[in-house]
Amino acid sequence: MAEFDVDLFVIGGGSGGVRAARIAANYGAKVMVAEEYRMGGTCVIRGCVPKKLFVIGSHVHQEIEDAAGFGWSIGQVSFDWATLVANKDKEIARLEAAYTTNVEKSGAKIVKTRAVLEDAHTLRLATGEKVTAKYILIATGGAPNHGPIVPGIEHVMSSNEAFHLNELPKRIVIQGGGYIALEFAGIFAGYGSDVTVVYRGDNILRGFDEDVRKHVRAEMEKRGITIITGCTVAKVDRHGKDYTTHLSSGSSIASDQVMFAIGRHPNVANLGLETAGVAINPANGGIQVDGWSKTSVDNIYAVGDVTHRTNLTPVAIREGHAFADTVFGKRPVQVDHATIPTAVFSQPEVGTVGLTEEEARAQYSHVDIYKTDFRPIKATMSGRDTRVLMKLVVDGASDRVLGCHIVGDCAAEITQAVAIAVKMKATKADFDATVALHPTASEELVTMRTPSARHVRQAAE
Template identity: 85%
Template sequence: MAEFDVDLFVIGGGSGGVRAARIAAGYGARVMIAEEYRMGGTCVIRGCVPKKLFVIGSRVHHEIEDAAGFGWSIPSVSFDWPTLVANKDKEIGRLEGIYTTNAEKAGVEVVKARAVIEDAHTLRLSNGRIVTAKYILVATGGTPNHGPAIPGIEHVISSNEAFHLPELPKRVVIQGGGYIALEFAGIFSGFGSDVTVIYRGDNILRGFDEDVRAHVRKEMEMAGITILTGCTIKSIEPHGKSFATHLSSGSSIAADKVMFAIGRHPNINGLGLEKAGVAVSAHHGGIVVDGFSRTSVPNIYAVGDVTNRINLTPVAIREGHAFADTVFGKRPVQVDHATIPTAVFSQPEVGTVGLTEAEARAQFSHVDIYKTDFRPIKSTMSGRDTRILMKLVVDAGSDRVVGCHIVGDAAAETIQAIAIAVRMKATKADFDATFALHPTAAEELVTMRTPTARYVREAAE
């Protein structure tokens, strides 16, 4: 008899866990995966995918408004929120089925149950089953923060609930200044809600390039979204079916829904990590892992958002694949977390890869900045008051393009291609030698010839 019931037990049926399970099974491992909610994880069920569907839907309103400038006369239109939610649920259900089917086709046993670690090799399932495993992989992702308890916190919704609201709220107050907050601000505003964003910092999108932060804020405010920085929500007071949100600044805002999007934390509660001796970071709350995603317990690994490294779905997938290659393929692989492209599907959209201007100036002695903002060709006919931002950050010493930042339509699609060049250490001369594709917005990336700013750091004496 085998020493263990399975070679690998994966806790969590999200992108990272499923990829690890499938690849490990492909190497001949006996694999079981447990998911207590729905296969697909945050990204598929209540994150990236439904969010992008909502973003696409909300942009239709802009397309209708822009159509008149191109000669289209569109009769009065109407929007039905329940139809959007129902169609989104149908698509998510389809994707969930694909995740389950693909895992099972690879030879993975999928169990719809909660799994809790009893010791380094034993797990207890919520259906009463006890399973022993040679290796355990924790891939339980993250869960929304609600911050400190304030009066009325029970009335707050997160992005989880926002996907299932029975009706579109007319007035929405969103606390937060990152990806999720700004994406939902654009979604609700696009569908016609009056939106106010509350953020404690001095400006939205902390950690992004300063020009990106300023440009996105200006564009969102011109679109009618109110952004209040330097304050927080102190209490939420119900008034019938609506709420009064009281701010630290002393003012109050009426809302039909109050949403908190102030970050996410690793989903580790109740997993039994302490029973096995798995170390958790006191600093960021994630499971502590090494370069191979191994925890403080040699046979227990963790990938994805539960480690709180870089919380992006493609990163979790890459980490899960690398884990399986390392442990079951006997081919050690460490994931390189440098130069990872990312997008914010706000309105306007953000695409970025590499270093910000501030990061480059701290790292290199000579930095050149190439920046342009311009009115896209579509707006010259539609009349919409919007501008695109494009920015290249160059290490002038080597001429290497170390950062690219775009704000505007198709920014995410563009930055995916630019990320290849940045990762391959393309130089500004390489960009300059590339033919422009006209007429496009992206041609600006290869036609900017004169630096808009140059920085030289004086050598320390």
């Protein structure tokens, strides 16, 4: 009789958990996955995928406006929010079914219920059943965090609810200055909403390169989005269908919806972690893990946003795969969390990989900056007032490209390719030796020859 019911029990059917389950099953492990909501997790159901679909749709009105400069005369157009939401729901349902099918094809079993740890090897399902597992993987992701409770918080929605609104708000206030806040600001503005962004810091996109932060803000404001910084929401009042958002500055804003996008917290509550002896990282509130994604309990691992390391879907997938390779494939793999490319699907779009100028100057004694800010070719015909930013951060001593930062159309697509070069430690000379692909915006990355700034830190006497 087997010592355990399964070799691996995965809590969470999102990207990281699904990848780990499939790979482990391919190695011959007996695997069970518990998901209490919908297979696919945050990214597929209420994150990256529906967000990107909304972003793509929100570009259409601008494309129609730009078409006039290219000779197109387009008559009256209309937009129906309900159709967008319904078609998005169909696509998400298709992807959810694909996730389910792929897990089951691998031989893993899915149980649509909540699972809670009773000890290091035992899980109790909401159905009352108990399952024992040799290894347990926690991949429960994260959830929106509304931060300090303010009066009227019950009137505030998160990004989760934004995907299911019955109608497009004519006016919306969004608190936050990161990925989600700015992406939804662009989405709603693109569909015609009057958007106000409120952020407590001195500028949006904290942690990004300073030039990127300034450029994105200027471009968003050109597009009619109001950005208020150095301020927070103090109170939200409801008057029938309308809301009044009171700010810490003493001013107030009327709107049809109020959304908070000020961060996410790991889903660690009510999982039985304490009972099983799984430690929480006091620095970030996520499950504490080592470089192998192992928790404080030898047979229990955690991957993805629940660890609060690098909260990006591809990272969760990589961590889940590495876990399965290490534990079940006997091929030890550690995930390198350095030089991970990322994108903000704001409008304009941001793509970045590697160090910011500020980070590089703190770590290296000689830093060269190559930067260009130009009007894209499309804008010369459309007449739109917009500019593209491209920036390379280079170690002046070794000539290695430490970072690349792009703001403009297709920034994410360009950055994915450039990330390969940065990961391979390409030098500025390697970029210079690459023949430009003309006419493109990205050719600027291989044609910038003169540093726009040079920072040399003097050695201490």
